[in-house]
Amino acid sequence: MSSEEFVKNFYLEKQNILHSSFDNQAEHRSATSIKIKELELNEIQTEKLKKIVSDLLTDTFYTILLGLDGSASIGTTQESFKIYDEEHNLISEGGDLEGYAYDYFHGE
Template identity: 45%
Template sequence: MNTEELVKAFYTEKQNFLKEYLSKNPDTEVGQLIKSLNLNDEQNAIMEKVMNNTLTDVFYSILLGLDGCASIGGIQEMYELKDENGNQLSGEIEGYAYEYFHESNK
């Protein structure tokens, strides 16, 4: 795995959460709670934006925190991330995270 693949995996997880939470037959508690609101189409569109932006903020913040570009719990430091083969995964996370979470829908 390389750094871009790590970021892409986080982005894929975000997209999977969003899809599950907003599905018509959700398996998660969050999805069930959203469904229980019985939102109309306009409200569903707003909920989708709220959830998308929330998940983007959370995943993006975690990635930047791991890269040392933002704090995690008020502590800002760079972490050394490696895959199981010893390949370095930190140091370039910020650029890929911005690309995946803010520039495009890959």
Template identity: 40%
Template sequence: MTPEQFVKIFYTEKQDQFDNYLNKHQDTYVSNLINQLDPDEKEMTILREIIDTILTDTYYTFLLGIDGAANIGGVQQLYKLFDPNKNELTGSGEIEAFAYEYFHGDKS
């Protein structure tokens, strides 16, 4: 696995989570709460933006935290992350760079 592949699976998970939360036919706690609100079209647009921003910020910060470029819970340090073949994914700054591309740039 490469750092880009690692970031991409997080980006895909974020997108899946977002879609599940906003799908009226999904049986998730969040989607059920949204259905209880019964938002109109304008409120739903705002709610979609809020949820997307929260998920983006959370996943992006987590990925940067693993790569030592942001703090997690007030602690900033570089973590060592290895794929199953014992190739290190962290330490080069690639996770940070790919996270920006996927969550805030051209890859999304």
């Protein structure tokens, strides 16, 4: 897996979480989607909430990726991490994720 694929998978996970949070048709709904449905929001309110949740997820995933990359702190510590896959292939050695993260999360 490349650095770009690693970031892309984080982006896809963000999109999956967002979708499942507002999916009322799934057989196995998420706890979040059940709670949102219980709010009984109208369509405009639901779209506003969806935008807020999307922005929150974007900020969260983007910050985690930058934290792993050494470009932002995680908690009170800022350092870069080397990321390897299960076969010990290097995915990122620090400084490789920031550009891709920006493209995927803010280049929409």
